[in-house]
Amino acid sequence: MNAIINDIEVIKTKSSKISEVDFSNLKFGNTFSDHMLVCDYKNGKWQAPKVVPYQPISLDPSAKIFHYGQSVFEGMKAYKDANENVWLFRPLDNFKRLNISSKRLAIPELPENYFMDGLKTLLQVDSNWIPKDEGSSLYIRPFVFASGNGFHASPADEYKFIIATAPSGAYFSGKVRVLIEQKYSRSANGGVGFAKAGGNYAGQFYPTQLAVEKGYQQVIWTDDNTHEYIEEAGAMNIFVRINDTLITGPTSDRILDGITRKSIIQLAESEGIPVEVRKLSVHEVVAAAKDGSLKEMFGAGTAAVISPIAGFGYKDEDYDLPELEDTYAAHLKKRITDIQTNKTDDPFGWRYEVKS
């Protein structure tokens, strides 16, 4: 069953699982496509990637991923348009960010062609797995982790780069309520917050559980030093609309440079929406909520696209956002998803076609 596609070896599964999948009822990220891309780093270099059947990974108990959290990942989506053409959104930005993350985690950087050709080949092989329904897409998870062995706390000598995909529905259902965190933090100055490093996520689970127990769905992280400035959410950057101005914090070494965030900024600016990228204090947001100038808050990220926020908690007080008719969130979400799914033209050159 071996083939070579785009110079990449492809070993196809003998039994597809696709007939078991209910594409009209997809959850997020828990149904996996038939194949995955695998690429090993050993003897000082990345070896040629292969497409193989989706299958378990076998590791020594001393593999460093289990002990030292040496891993990075990306999140992307593939969309199918009405003509069955397949599209990615700014994939080179994900590739570059993966390498930025890898560098900070002392993981060897990947060659661009292994990532891009590997991804294209995988999508060609599993193109049947890309959902067509509105609101659904093929969630793509490239990740790199330390597979080399040993209990010495130092970088591994072997790594695995894998791309796995999951046909997925929405990440959140409906609006979310968020808690502006005043005790726990996501990242340190000089730390790894700007990297999509595995450990950044595990550290958020417990504070998020505490927030969920209080009736919120997400935590809004603030700076670890003063807790006065709004940083980002678990897997989304944060936008606030005060009067008609859209405000988002600047990126830094504590904050992920989100691709959705920067696309939203560009889209909004191109439509004449006033956008400010500047430090945003909790104080300002609370004051705006109190005087009625706070019109909207929303998260922006690949998984959730744009996720409107219904209200927030801060120091034991709850603040509700107004129910507006025409929101920036809804408008910008439509703009960006229309571009992503090839329903409109693409003035910024963000779309990337995966030709078969």
Next chain:
Amino acid sequence: MNAIINDIEVIKTKSSKISEVDFSNLKFGNTFSDHMLVCDYKNGKWQAPKVVPYQPISLDPSAKIFHYGQSVFEGMKAYKDANENVWLFRPLDNFKRLNISSKRLAIPELPENYFMDGLKTLLQVDSNWIPKDEGSSLYIRPFVFASGNGFHASPADEYKFIIATAPSGAYFSGKVRVLIEQKYSRSANGGVGFAKAGGNYAGQFYPTQLAVEKGYQQVIWTDDNTHEYIEEAGAMNIFVRINDTLITGPTSDRILDGITRKSIIQLAESEGIPVEVRKLSVHEVVAAAKDGSLKEMFGAGTAAVISPIAGFGYKDEDYDLPELEDTYAAHLKKRITDIQTNKTDDPFGWRYEVKS
């Protein structure tokens, strides 16, 4: 080959690897004993642990350990005395700390008997693997990681707790030179620095590589906000001797509460050495280095025990420590290892015998 020891099921290996091991020439943590303890969390509870042959672990590519760094670990040592009796050092403190770490990482806490009886049984089964030579010991690595599946950034529903062991020699050979970090950081206020979470270690690799390129072996972390206060090293807490006073920083949510550290404090106090647990600024250490009152610096941790520091770099200047005849480091190291290896009495009740 199945047996029940201490209520724990034991499946012995059919072919021991012990004859391949050169016990007089052990490195740190890269030779693994014949067996391991495995315990699975599923259906909402920890299942009974088992001792099984050391063997690869098979995981779905979506297992959360690969993506979200949800893992914690411990580091302990077992020693064999002249009469072949087997000793641990304060093992309950490791157990408690593992659960403290787990809680912060949203990992279900382990029952004490699974940890302690599992550990004892494993050491009984692999007692031949515990080195007898001075300076060698059986390094013990308990760890817990998210084995449950899915790309949703939320805690896993399944975990594995494993104890693996490795007969080991010294962690460092000789004195180390350290760099007092002024740019990168290890942990945030309100973060996971006090937990032995995998992600804390991966984040240190790159800054440590940069330090190594400059001729240092280790980084001394400072607080992420001002970089003015000395926190700890990669896997060691830090002590400084100014004149005759031993000083170490207080623990906090950014710093691991080291078992070696607290033992050293108690030992030193019991011998009348003046000990101060207080914030220690880089400024004070540099001033003491300049005026000659800085006598010693050393790291303290299970793997390295006590690791004397020969000198440090700070803002492009290098500072050498004096070569003293009688050091606190050497004296305290002998005191603690004599207690650990049952060469002397144990006034604090730290030793714990593993009876066979």
